[in-house]
Structure formats: C-alpha cells, structure tokens
Amino acid sequence: MGNILEGIINKQINRRNFLKASAIGAAGLALPGCSSSTLTNTGVDATADGNEGQWITAACWHNCGGRCLNKALVVDGVVVRQKTDDTHEDSPDFPQQRGCARGRSHRKMVMGADRLKYPMKRKNWAPGGGNKELRGQDEWVRISWDEALDIMASELTRIKDAYGNRAIFAPVGGSDSLQAVPRLLSAFGGYTARWGSVSWGSWPTVYSKVTGQPHNGASDGNDRFRLRESKLIILWGANPAQSSQGLPAYNYLQAKKAGVKFIVIDPIYSESARVLADEWIPIRPATDTALILGMAYYIIKNNLLDQNFLDNCTIGFDADHLPEGADPKDNFKDYVLGTYDNTPKTPEWASEICGVPAVKIAEFAQEYATTKPAAIISGGAPARINNGEHLPHAMMTLAYMVGNVGIPGAGVSPNMHNSATNAGPALVKAGGNGLPKIVNPIDDSINSGEMYDAILNGKYIKQKGEIRDINIQMIWTWFSHNLNQRAGSSQGIDAYRKVEFVVAQNMFLTADAQYADLVLPVTSEWERLGGLLTGNREILIHYRQIVEPQYEAKSDLWIVKEIGKKLGIDPTKVCPVSEEQQMYNQLAGAEVIKEDGSGYEKLLTLTAEDIKVLGAEGEPQTGRITYQEFKEKGIYQVPRHKGDKLEFTSFEDFVADPANHKVNTPSGKFEIYCKSLADNIEKVGFTSKSPIPKYEPSVEGYEDGQKNGYPFQLITIHYFRRSHSTLDNVTWLREAFNQECRLNAQDAAELGIKTGDIVKVTSQHGSVIRPVYVTETITPGVVSLGEGAWIDMDEGNGVDKAGCTGILNGPIATGQGHTGYNSCNVKVEKYDKPLALDVNWPQRIIL
Structure with missing residues (x-):
C-alpha cells in the first residue's frame, strides 16, 4: 500500500486520483458514505468518472454477531465504495444479509492513516526489559523486519534458557487459521495459555451440564x-x-x-x-x-x-x-x-x-x-x-x-x-481446513480473572487444592486486544510493565501494542488470500483479497514462520497445510442441507481448472452450485419458506417421548438437581455452587454496593460504534456514536449533573472520565458504558479518558472461571476538567 501512495503522489492530481487518495486515507481525506449501486451480472461497476471497477466480496470478520455481506468496489487496487447485500430481492422469508454502519466503514479502518506501517521497538527497551516503567509512554523507533525477527528469536531463546517455556504467556484464542503462534510455541517446547468464558458468561458449563x-x-x-x-x-x-x-x-x-x-x-x-x-x-x-x-x-x-x-x-x-x-x-x-x-x-x-x-x-x-x-x-x-x-x-x-x-x-x-x-444446526457449512490439532507440551493455563495477579505475584489456581508457582516473563499477543478487553485492565498495565518482554502483532497501536516493547504490523483479512465466514445458520460467505498489503504489514502466518526459521524450527510444524490448500479444503468440504432435511450434500462443483487456479491439490467434484457462481456472488443462502423441512425447535423429540429420546445427562433428563455441575465448579476451585439453583449475591453485586461506598451498578453494553474494541479508531463511527456514560435522571438531579457534563466513574479497581447522557431509559442506581473503548490513560491523574470498562471491572475469578463484567460497583461524581470529544482526538499515527 505504500507503493500505491507513492504512485498517487507522483501522478497528476485529477479527480480520479483524489478519490483514490481519499479512499486509502491519505492526508486524512474522506469520501461520502456507502453506495447503493446495484451489482451487475459481471460484478463490474463504474465510478463517477466512468472508470470500471470490480465489486468483490470483502471480509466483515469481527466478532459482532452479525457477519453480513460486505462488498467493496475496487478500482486499480483501491477501494472507492462499499455496499451490502443486493444479490436477490428482499423479503421476510428470504431476507437480504444487510450490513450495518460498522461493516460499511471497514475501508476507513483497513486503509486508515493510523495503520501500523513498520516494525517498531520501544526506544528505551533492552534485552531484559530496559526501562520497563516507560511501557505505554515511550517513543517508538522504526526497525527492519530482519531486526524485528532477530529480536523475537533472541528473546524467545533467552527467556526459555533463563526461565523455561512456562515463562512464555500467550493469552489469546482464535480460529485454527490464526493459531500460528501456538503452533510455533508448541514446537518450541510449549507455553502458558489462558482459559475462561468471556462472552457467554456463566451459560456454557451450566447449559451443557443441565441439558x-x-x-x-x-x-x-x-x-x-x-x-x-x-x-x-x-x-x-x-x-x-x-x-x-x-x-x-x-x-x-x-x-x-x-x-x-x-x-x-x-x-x-x-x-x-x-x-x-x-x-x-x-x-x-x-x-x-x-x-x-x-x-x-x-x-x-x-x-x-x-x-x-x-x-x-x-x-x-x-x-x-x-x-x-x-x-x-x-x-x-x-x-x-x-x-x-x-x-x-x-x-x-x-x-x-x-x-x-x-x-x-x-x-x-x-x-x-x-x-x-x-x-x-x-x-x-x-x-x-x-x-x-x-x-x-x-x-x-x-x-x-x-x-x-x-x-x-x-x-x-x-x-x-x-x-x-x-x-x-447450520444449514450450510464450510469444510475443515485440514490443520491438525495443536498439542501444547505444557499444561499450565491461567484463568482470565487471575492472569494479571499470577504475573504480578507468581501463583495461580490450577484446580481446587492445587496452587502452582508461575514466573511469566514474556507476553505475546496477536489477533486480540487482551489488555483492553479483559477485566482488570489497571492491574494488567502493572503486569505488562513487570515482565521482561512484551510483543504485539496488530494493525493499530491498541493497548496491547502501546504497552509492548516490540510491535509487528499485520495485514487485515482484506489483504490476505480470503476465506469462508458463517453468520446465521442459512448462509455461507466467501470473501476474497481486496487490496495488496499496506506498507510493510505481513500476515500473522508469515511472521511466525519467519521467526521459526530463525529458531531452526521446520516451517511445516508451524503451518503443515498451505493457505491455498486450507482454502480448497474448506471449499471442497462445504456442505448444504438437502431440501427434505434428510442430510447434507456437497455445496460446490469444483473443476480441475478451479483447483489449479486455487493452487491446491484435490479431485474435481459435483455440488449444488458452481464454484464460479459462489465466488462471484460471495454468498450462498439456503432458500427458506414457512413449513419447509428445515424448521427447528430444541428438544422436540425428547419432550414428545422422554423415555426413548433421553438427553445426554447422567439421569437422561433435564437436571434441576445437577450434581455434575456442582462437582465441576467445585473442582475448578474458585467458588462452590449447590446442585440446585439458589440466590447467591454476586461478588461486587447489588448487595456489596450498598455496603462498600460504591452505590451504583455498572453495566457494560455492546455498542454501535465498534465490535468489542475493533473499529473504535474509525472517525466516522466516533462522530456518529459518542462514548457516553448513561445515568438516570433522578440520580443525576441528586448529584447535580446534567447531560454533557464530564463525570468520573470510579470502582475499586480504577477510574474513567466520560461525558454523561441523562435519561429516563435506565434504571435508577445503574450506570451504563459501552465496552471496548481503547484505553487512553492520563498518567498524572490516574484516570482513563476513553471510558474503557476493563479499567472499572475487577479481575475476579469465580464459579467456572467466567468473567463478571456486569457485577461491578461504582460511584459517580462531576469532573472539574474539560474533555474534548474523542472524534477530535489525534489519531494514533506512528511514523
């Protein structure tokens, strides 16, 4: 993408080139909103000046719960417009898969001026940590990829030799295709992992044990x-x-x-x-x-x-x-x-x-x-x-x-x-990518609510009755915003400043990158080969590469393979199946439900020429639609109508005939008395639970708030502006959706607070400042704040200006080890200093 910028600068600045420059965020220029252009049969469209471009299905890959159809109009390698699903007429029974404001703003993120462009190291970093207290505040120095890879290989080797593999902490999940780091670390001797339910709260173990x-x-x-x-x-x-x-x-x-x-x-x-x-x-x-x-x-x-x-x-x-x-x-x-x-x-x-x-x-x-x-x-x-x-x-x-x-x-x-x-169950689904399961030689895995304390104090609960010593000296994050999105961010900053080495692979200077020693710029899904995404049970999306990698950004897989080479690790241990072959495996294995609901059949017809173009090995096959049709449309949607054979209600067979369709519990029935659930939580070792459901006040719940001087209850909501923390840096979305604290009108009157005032929200774990919106649409005694805002600490005052809820949430491990984002007591007070709207804050542009 750096080459594209140079080409634009060297060309005469006519209207077309101006549009191209603004599409990639050059000089901070902006384009109008999303186009409603209709996709032609050829997938070709024309820009205002008559130049042809191609509509290509683009990834909308974030963890938002929508996963809709996203199309990008690409002209000479530059995205000039976006649109959403117009592949068929819309109706309630056969609805279009329409994107939201977040999905339609992707080009402002992927091509943003604040992308990390080059590998960087912290100015005051040295092997062993250097001035570790400057993490989050230090200057950045651009380095070459060779130097960055040498640093990674050297630090991995030094830490392993000095402390053992358990000192390397990789606290990130992700899909198989994003597990290159765990594969490398497993081949290197292992690593300490993270575990715990984050998004689903206490539902996972309870639901599975009871039903x-x-x-x-x-x-x-x-x-x-x-x-x-x-x-x-x-x-x-x-x-x-x-x-x-x-x-x-x-x-x-x-x-x-x-x-x-x-x-x-x-x-x-x-x-x-x-x-x-x-x-x-x-x-x-x-x-x-x-x-x-x-x-x-x-x-x-x-x-x-x-x-x-x-x-x-x-x-x-x-x-x-x-x-x-x-x-x-x-x-x-x-x-x-x-x-x-x-x-x-x-x-x-x-x-x-x-x-x-x-x-x-x-x-x-x-x-x-x-x-x-x-x-x-x-x-x-x-x-x-x-x-x-x-x-x-x-x-x-x-x-x-x-x-x-x-x-x-x-x-x-x-x-x-x-x-x-x-x-x-899914009515259409991708095949597997063919990657073998990762086997980590080390069985250390720390709960999310305990990981920062484990780093700072050197102990964690493995299970009830087993407390292990641990000496974490390296934190490696990728495909995540770990420091921002896990409870206890204030404690997390201390933990990041304690260890000897922190590295982040990222697209932007998120908190994980900001508090790191080494930052490695990665490509987005728009800059990679492509893949398959599922949304609701009726669709399968095939996205493709949209633009060339920007500046010196590399894929996570490339980065990890190159580090492996420096360590003398066979690249096939990091990626035993090529990206091209993974794509083919998913396409060839894709299945769609038969119209009578009796089973699945192949979705795609793949010819020998298709397989050759994909750069993979495999046998031609016959399916419901051709690969070329799937590639062009970018989506397959199962036709539905009321009364078809594909309708679904859970447990119909069991309830109709409990004796012959038992559920998979010890009793064969739904377990209101569930000893396996109680035993599971007891074994985890944080708290206990009776076999039957009871009312047990939450730690830092309503009752605690009445006693501890933090009388308001905080709820952390998903927010229009971003998907968790992704897209929070997009100025379009910042302008449209302000990160405001919501407060009941009665509570506001008692505190002398009005809409637009800046308030300080404080828990036992940290403080944030935000503009307030006073409303009758929230329960008295409750404060709401959108989760995912990027930490922006005012070190002098000890407050986060962005309103990151991770600063307020406590690192508390209970039950099955899930995270209690909505049991948090806070106090609210008027703040006596101004705070500019964050849409007007400088972007985090480095180099």
Missing part, C-alpha cells in the same frame, strides 16, 4: 419461522438491535407482526425494547435470579405447575424426584418455599433485591405460566456476573416448571450472537 447439550446453548431455541408461532417472547437482558446486528431484530419484528407479545427485562429501555416491547420490566443488574425465584414461588403456590413435564422430563424439582443418594433437603421446591432455611422466596422477598415491584412479579409469573408456547431468550449480559451460575440454572428451571420447552415457539436458552433468532 446434556455439548455447547453453550446459543444455537438452541427456535428458528425464525418457529418464533412466529410463539404467543409470548421474553427478551431477558437481550438487545439484538444493538448487540447482534444483521437480521435478528428484523426476524423478531416478523414475529411481532404475526401477533407475538414481547416482554423485555433489562436495566435499560433498549433499542430492541423501543421497537418490540409490549412491556418493559426494569431490573437491577446481577439480581435476575431473585426475580426468577419470586416467580417460581408464585407458580408453586398458585398450582400453575406442569407436573407431567416435571415428572417425566426433569429430576430434582421436589423431594420425590431426586437422584439416589441426594440429600432430601436439596430439592428446588422446598428451597423456594423456605421449608428448611425459613426464607420463603416470595415476590416480596424478590422485590427487595431486584427492584421489581412484588405485584409485577406476580403478574409476570401468572402470564408466563399460563401462556403456551412462550420463549425465554436471554442475552449474555445477565450471566456475565461474578459467581453467576445460579442464573442460567434458575432460568431453565423456570421454563421446566411450566413445560415451556420442546414445543414450537417455546424454549429457554441464551439464543444470541450469530444464532440469535435462528436456532438450529
């Missing part, structure tokens, strides 16, 4: 056609209009048009509530389990149970249906009634905790228990709380009590992310 499903529940529930058969949909802490952009809100709208009633339970009157809700029930964060127990009490006392469902499909509801060997007192019914603890979980008891009036709890319980089919669809937010495993367990139990599971339109699950509103 026997081998996943987190996000793909369970009803598909979009079955949702139209519901009579009531409860969106419990789910805001798909903001958190899962793409089709989910549109699919819910079709259900609403079909007559479905919507109740939204959320501390915020969200965008989804504004469009869909017939009723909004505001609630205090981290107290949802109390509300559920109050509903359960009402249902029991008013004889609204589906006893047949409980008897045949569950264990543990009452003392007569416990597994052999269980304590008779450990049954859910007696716990709710207060038989043994003398605390009946009445609506009045629940109201004191969750803030929902007792009469509303009773009304809500009555309506849910007497409405079939009704679906409870949870977002991840309610379960992203410390020691929060009781919540999903209780939510599922509530549905079991009234038999609202296993019938079309009913269900209970965290149906979210790219499965939101469209549950069920």
